[in-house]
Amino acid sequence: MSQSLKQPNRLHEGGRIDRSHTLSFTFNGTRYQGHAGDTLASALLSNGVDIVNRSFKYSRPRGIVAAGAEEPNALVQLGSSEAAQVPNVRATQQALFEGLTAQSTNGWPNVQRDAMSLIGKLGGRFMPPGFYYKTFMAPASMWMTYEKYIRKGAGLGRSPMERDPDHYxxxxxxxxxxxIGAGPAGLMAGLTAARSGARVILCDEQEEMGGSLLDSRELLDHQPAYRWAERVIDELGRLDNVTLLPRTTANGYHDHHFVTLHERRTEHLGETAPLVDGVRPARSRMHRVRAGQVLLATGAHERPLVYGNNDVPGNLIAGAVSTYIRRYGVVPGEKLVLSTTNDHGYRAALDWIDAGREVVAIVDARRNPDGDLVAEARARGIRIIDGAAVLEARGEKRVSGARVAAIDVAAFKVAGQAETLACDTIASSGGYSPVIHLASHTGARPSWDDELLGFVPSLVKGVHAAGSARGVHGLAEGLADGTAKACEALAALGKSADAIALPQVDARYESTACALYQVPHEKPTLRAPKQFVDLQNDVTAAAIELATREGFESIEHVKRYTAMGFGTDQGKLGNINGMAIAARCLGKSIPEVGTTVFRPNYTPVTFGAIAGRHCRELFEPKRYTALxxxxxxxxxxxxxxxxxxxPWYFPQVRPQVRPDATNGERESMAEAVARECLAVRExxxxxxxxxxxxxxxxxPDAREFLGRIYTNKWAKLAVGRARYGLMCKDDGMLMDDGTTSCLAENHFLMTTTTGGAxxxxxxxxxxxxxxxPELDVTFTSVTDxxxxxxxxxxxxxxLLAEITDIDLDRDAFQFMDWRQGKVAGVxxxxxxISFTGELAYEINVQANYAMHVWKTLFEHGDKYGLTPYGTETMHVLRAEKGFIIAGQDTDGSVTPEDLGMQWAVGYDKPFPWVGKRALSRSDTRRVDRKQLVGLKPKDPKVVLKEGAQIVLDPDHAIPMPMVGHVTSSYYSPTLESGFALAVVKGGHSRMGETVYLPMADGKTHAAEIVSTIFVDPKGARQNV
Amino acid sequence: MFHIYCPYCEEHREEEEFHPKGQAHIARPEDPEACSDEQWGDYLFFRDNPRGIHHELWVHAVGCRKFFNITRNTVSYEILETYKMGEAPRFTAEHPEGRPAETVAAERTAAGADKVERQQGAKA
Amino acid sequence: MSEQTASWFNVYNVRPETEVPTESPLAWSCHHSGRPSVSEKSRVVLRERAMLGHLILRGGAIMLDEAVREVLGFGLPGRPNTLTRDESGERSIQWLSPDEWLVIVPGGEEFDLEGKLREALGDAHDSSDNHYAIVNVSGGQTLLELEGECARELLMKSTPYDVHPDAFPVGKGVTTIFAKASLILRRPTEDRWELVLRRSFADYLYRWILDAGREYAIGVDA
Structure with missing residues (x-):
């Protein structure tokens, strides 16, 4: 492993890092050093690392562009071990910790010498949007092969293949x-609401709250702005009614002010959460917030300008330059050229010169700008070239120069001779786009503001925006807006709050910004050096122009064709520029073109955080019985x-199971089920x-209600008796079945299927x-x-007689009777009731005593061969008797008549019970409806597949007309044959006919249509 | 994730506690046998799918287990009101801004007067 | 009353007269998942109040209120989502729905209570009378107590219901979502939360609570 211990770009003083606390980290196999308070990005810049990635499509070398969530290039794969892998982490949002290990997401074999860049260089011009689809489509069968290599080359990180040691x-x-957002507006809003006593949550995605105050050149109350922020945060932290959530990104804004906040709790401490008192705290936490009102103080993203080769490392957005210098004490280069459309961008040049490095020139697209910052730059002796812009960057792996020329913004053309300025850094500022992502999640369409040159959020009821998030960009204005909007939000809840006095801010005059997005070039866009719009998805101005030429006019279509703003990027830097370019190509205005919809999540969220504790053993509730x-x-x-x-079946662990079995061997399922079936039958x-x-x-109306909800009759069911009932929906289709017992004249106990309860x-x-509602009846679940x-x-x-005081005499306690008494003293x-066709007693015990009764039965059961059986045996036994299972033999399209259960239909009941009318619809009267029948395979060894399709003529050309399917199929140890239940068109009138079941393996089984009752058709065995 | 006011629990609850049960105010024909196949088919299978104001039947499944109605805007997802079984909505396609509250309140009092101690019911 | 009666309702004492082994809904869970012991570090303590008597009352509020006052000496909660208790705190009535209440009494009292309530309420066997219902559900649920400085945070991990003291004052009780199941959550006193869970979900919920409580060194009081 190579090692680099110098930090050539680190300033000796300034910033919010702790120089006394050095941290070492590894990036792409090289060890570097940084300081506590650094992000991975600031530490890389401090070490002079230019190339952090290869681009997604063209494999071009890429460097760090931004300082926050909008960073499109510096996506890294984190983790020193397989289990700790985290993909797609933005280096700008990852706090540095001791031992951090990261590598570039793209780049194979490495970012310095990338195999795929050949395609980017040679094929660049030949890789228009849709390139992969167009080029690799034929032959279709090869796509999978191409795709494997394309993905290897492109890549967007990978998931860990080992179990995550952390929990969420x-x-x-x-x-x-x-x-949402703890910059100037958010802090003011939070403070205003907090002091009113309201329950407030204030979250911010950065390592430290304060937003732009942390790198501002301005003073608040005559002190650096961050001092004011620190005071406010301190006050908020001491209030019980306030929850402060730093390192917490509001990722999704869902219905009715339900917002998901992703808090990274230990990501700044290490790869895995460090133990606290022997317990690993949750690595990250999803706060699922139901808010009364929401205030968006999400700030704005600075737009880069779109010029040639604007993706070469060394091209940054102007604000990021200021952030790195002022917050992290890092100057990302030696010689700066700044290309701007507005006054605010000048900060970068002033900060740069304050850091003791050279500003080659400020290139301002406006003529004669005259704001206070412009004046300051002039006073500092910086060369200002007005009415001009950077046309293209020079250099391959690092900027080596900037070609600058006068431009005519309105005519979109270069208006003068280009001059090349030697520099290693180009900062650009094309204006500010309010961060409207969250507002957009609510479904509100943003609207274009011509003065602000940006989309401002439309807000649904209950949502408020303050400060830069709605285009109020100045510091004083943003602070005032924060407190005012908080008052508004609380008023909407019927609460009052007092506006807070603003800290003292010096007034600053700013000259008007100009609307420039793509910088013109001497060559037409399609032939100019690549002008990137969306760096993460490698979308160029040319691609957008081409898309519009190919007929994509809707911005949503342009987005999908070019991939602009896709995926984890969500258009943070590029979308407005892309829309502006599309608008220019289509001869429309930006608002006419409109914006695409931003979707959750705002930045990537790990699956761990989404799943939380709902994983492994706790993924789904497991319900257990008392036994x-x-x-x-x-x-x-x-x-x-x-x-x-x-219990499905109870395999026995006995050597005598099979003559050849070894000691301890368990029965197979088939063996166990056969043994259990025979035990019940014998x-x-x-x-x-x-x-x-x-x-x-x-x-009093319980009986009447049963008569209306069940298909059969309940009027005469006597106390002490039970009856089987069918329940249909009003469309006449069976939904559930079960027995209901009359416990007393006005008191019944209904049973339902397990799944239907x-x-x-x-x-x-x-x-x-x-x-x-006029019926006097109440229902209470007593399942548990x-x-x-x-x-x-x-x-x-x-067996039962041994431990009960109930008279079990066959005449005293008949089939479909129920009795009350003691079993095992309970x-x-x-x-x-019998679901097996055998003599059966179903015992209901208060669940707390169930284990005692069950065990007592076994104490007495050995001599009778008492055998526990599971659901599989239950299924075999009931199917042998032709007893249906609702949901297995029926699927919502089967009537009682289709099942041949007319005996359970009370056609002459007085009330039009649920399902009755539907049974006389023309469709339910069809004679060729699928009807339930038994199937006996011609070969008794065959167990038909459940779901297998049934045909009448196996020699028919494919596609064969299918007349039904198998619903239940088992091997019967009693019949020594396979058998099945099936639904077959007109099946009831096809008794004795042979049907065929062609299988996927080419075999065709023949089976005879028979009665659904295979064992004891007269029902004698259950009635003894 | 809707936030739904249960008119029986008299407070807002999370959507997870509720089940949607389709369009509200679909009354079962009094005499099903008198319906033609087409009329019966309409009752069974045909539902509105409006853009805008829609009345829906929901049940507070994990909660009081009572059925009630919601007036919801299918575009904005805003829930304009929830009301008990047997009550009439205030917000309708004809009155998207809402009928006067007094009219509705008077109706509801009249409807509820004879059922104080009984479960409220009747879809229509 | 264990013999079958020909009355309008079947009222049946399902508690055995003799001692037989019993198992609460958490028997399997404690056996299988264990019972972390309570220590000084425990910031949440869990305790099962097993084998209590649980009755569901259905019917009109005015009529039932009169009957429970007569029999139990205290009335139904007057507002939705609230509960009332007797002085000892051992007997409680919780609002579940406009016509449904949960009565919890010391184990063994439930059958006697049902009989007395039915007596107070009269026969009510046809629609000329006010209909009511009483259902014994004692075997189907169990009550857990949750205490400790982090009890509320543990609840916040588990239920979307707002458990902030402003939204969940003493005397409140709700049926709501808990993890991926449901339960009844109530706050009988300042420091104590009660969870009433269904038997079949008890193991899932127990495991969930232990898992969520691990960082608070949760202990289970035997």
Whole structure:
């Protein structure tokens, strides 16, 4: 590793860095030094590192251009280890810390000697917008191959491939006023609101709050402006009603003043969050803020001018030059040429000369500028060339000169002989664009202000802007605007605040700025040296001109064709210039062309910050039954049913499972399911059915309500009895099913499917609250209150009899009866409901006692061969009986009649129950509707694929007419055959016919259409 | 992420607590059997999709579990009002600036008078 | 009343008369995820109040208010999203919706309370009477207490509901989102928060709370 310990561009004094605290860091394999308070960008500039990246498309060498979020070039990949990789970090926003390791995002094999630059050089002229698509499209099959290399060459960072050692957090925040940006306007606004007692959040994306006050040349109350900022921040920090969030970017402005703030909590301390008391704090935190009112004090971005080779390292925006000098004590060069359209840009030259370096010239596009700063520059002896601009930069890896000429702005042409000034730095200022991104997220279209030469935000109700963010650029004006707008915002909440007296600021006269975006060149734009508009996406003025020539007139289309303002850049530096160029080419004004829409996020956010704690074990709620621990201890495999974890099957770990099994080997799923199925059919099995939805229904109109919501009849269901019911939507399609028991005359217990529980509950409330509020009935979920265990199989009665006081005699407790009594000493309700076709008792126990009852059953169950079974066995057993599962055998397009369940439809019930009318629509009466049937594969070894399509003629030319599909399919150990349920067009009248199922592997299975009931068609086994 | 005022909880809650249930004021025909297939199909399947003021049925699913209506501008997403079942909206396509508050209040009092202790209901 | 009655409603004491082993909704979680002990460093302390009696009351406010005053000696909360408690703080009633309240009483009292309330409210079996409903949900939920200087910040990590004292004064209680589940959040006293969670979500929520509380050295009071 090479090492560079000098910081040639560091000033001996000044700035807000701590020179006594030296930090070492590594960039592209070289070790450098910087100081506490540096950003990675300021430290690189201080070390004289010119090239920080290669450009995205042309692979041109690129240097640092800006000092903040708008930086388009200095995107780096951070991290010394694989797990710590963070892509696309802006070096201008990354605080320096000891040991920081970064490398350029682009550049292969390295930024100094880049293989792809050959394309950029040779092919530059031949890479118009759409180049990749146009060039590499043919043959289409090769695109994937081309793309791999194009992406390797281009690249936009990469994700870590190892587990992130850090964790992330969300914090829900609420406030009266959210102030975004802690520059002069934001601090004044925050202070005004804070002193009124309102709940205030003030956030700022930079390492330090203060914004432009931190590098201002102006005095506040006769002191450097940052002193005033420090005092205000100190006061705010001591107030309970204020939350100060530095290093926090407002990334997205969502509906109704919901704003996401991304706080980088430990990124300035190291690669991973340092331990505090043995605990790693969250690396970054997403504040999810619901604000009463929002004040945008987001400032403005300075626009660079668009001139030839304006991307060569050494070209910076003027404000950034001032920031580096005054805030970081770094002068990014020796000899400066400044090209400006306004007075404010002059600061860069004055700061430069204050730092003891040479200003070659200020090139001002205006004639005879006369502002105070202009006068100061003149007084300092700086050469000012007026009515002129930098036409192009000279140099390849670093600026070596500037070609300067008089220009005619109105006519867009060069008006004089060009002169080349030797220099290593060109700073440019083309004016200021208010940062309107967040306002734009709300859907408000910004409007163009001809005087300000920028878009100002339109604001929806509850949003306010102050200071530069709305084009109020002067320091005194910005401060006053901050306090005034805060008062306005609080007034909108019905709160009052007093405006705060302004600090003393010296008045400064500024001469009018001129509207210049792209600088004319002697050659036409298409043949001039590249004039970059969007440096990050490598979009040139020529590309925009070409796009307009090719017919793209809408700025949104131009954006998409050229990629201007795409991705992580979001048009911070280039968009206005791009629109101005499009407007010029189209012969329109900028407001006529309009602006594109900025979208969240304002700057990139890591997935970690977005996910917060919602990851790994906590990604989704896992719902457990009261018996979960037993299932785990007995080796259950689990199946996800909605959010529930249900035992799927219980593989046994016994050597005797198979003769050839080794000790400790577990059964396969098929083996386990076959064993469980046979246990239920021959002995007794037990299922944890606690996940079924259970709804307690009470009221004098409960029975009437059931009659309206279910398809079948409920008028005569006696106390002590249960009934199976079908629930349809009003379109006649099945939505859920289950049994409902009559607990007392006005009291019922409804069960629903596991997945349908919440939906059915809401469905009942919907009908009750919106259609039939006159019915006296209430619904309460008792799903979690009752644990449910199904004891089923020929031996079920004998087993249960051992531990219950309920009379289980077949006549005293019949099929579809329920009884109350004790099991294992615990009061329970037992329902003789069967989903297996065998004798079955469904036991409801208050969940806190469930484990005791379950374990007691097993204490007595061994001699009967009691076998726990899971959902897979449950599915096989129910399918053998032709019992449907709503949502598996139905899909929202199946009526009870399609299922052949007319027996559960009360056609003559007096009230027009939900779903009834739809059953007589012409479509539901069609004879060729898909109807539920059984399928028996001709080859008993075949288990058809669920979802497989069914055809009548396997020899038909492709595409074959498809007449249905398999909905459920299993192997039945009882039948010793595969079997399936399926929906087939007109299936009910096709009994005995053979259908075919062509599979993806080329095989075609034949199957016979049979009844849906495969086992015990008379239902004798459950009724014993 | 909407911020929705629940007229039953009498405070604003986050959108995550609510479920949207489609267009409001779709009353089920009194006598479905008397409907033609077309009328029944209209009731089942056809909904408005206006640009501007729209009335929607929502339920405070994680909360009081009550259904209520929202008048929302589908362009700005602004929620102009929320109101209980059985009440009439103040803001409508005909009255985008809102009918006089007194008229609406009087209506609501009249409608609510006989149902004080009952759940409010009826879509129409 | 354990025998089946032919009355209008089935009122059933599901608590066994004899001692049987019981498991609260957090039994598995404490077994599986452990119970970090409370130390001096703990800035959040969690405590389960297991096996309490939980009843849902449905019906008209005026009628139910009269009945609970008669039986419990204190009335229904008068405003949405609030709760009332008896002097000991052991019995509480929380507003859940305009016609729904949650009553929490010491474990074992719930069946007796249901009987007394039904007696006070009368038969109400046809629509000429005022309809009401009482549902025992004691097995379906559990109550957690959260205390400590960072309890509020832990809640801010978890729920979008505003837990600032101005927005969530003592005596407030709401049903809201918590992480990706829902629960009832209430503040019976200045320093204590209560969470009423559904049994099946208890493990997820317990893990969430431990995870969010790690930086506050969260401890679980046995």
């Amino acid at each position: 957090d969300h914090l829900h925040q609420h406030c009266d006023l959210l102030v 979960h621990q037993w299932h785990v201890e007995h080796g259950a495999e689990f199946e996800d049913v909605g959010q529930w974890k249900r 002995k007794v099995g037990i299922l944890d059915a606690s996940t079924l939805g259970k709804i307690d229904i009470q009221g 919440a939906g059915v509950m809401e469905w009942l409330e919907l009908w009750h609250q919106t259609e039939w 209150h009752w644990a449910t265990m199904t004891v089923t199989g020929p031996e079920a009665r004998k 009061p329970v309700r037992v329902f003789r």
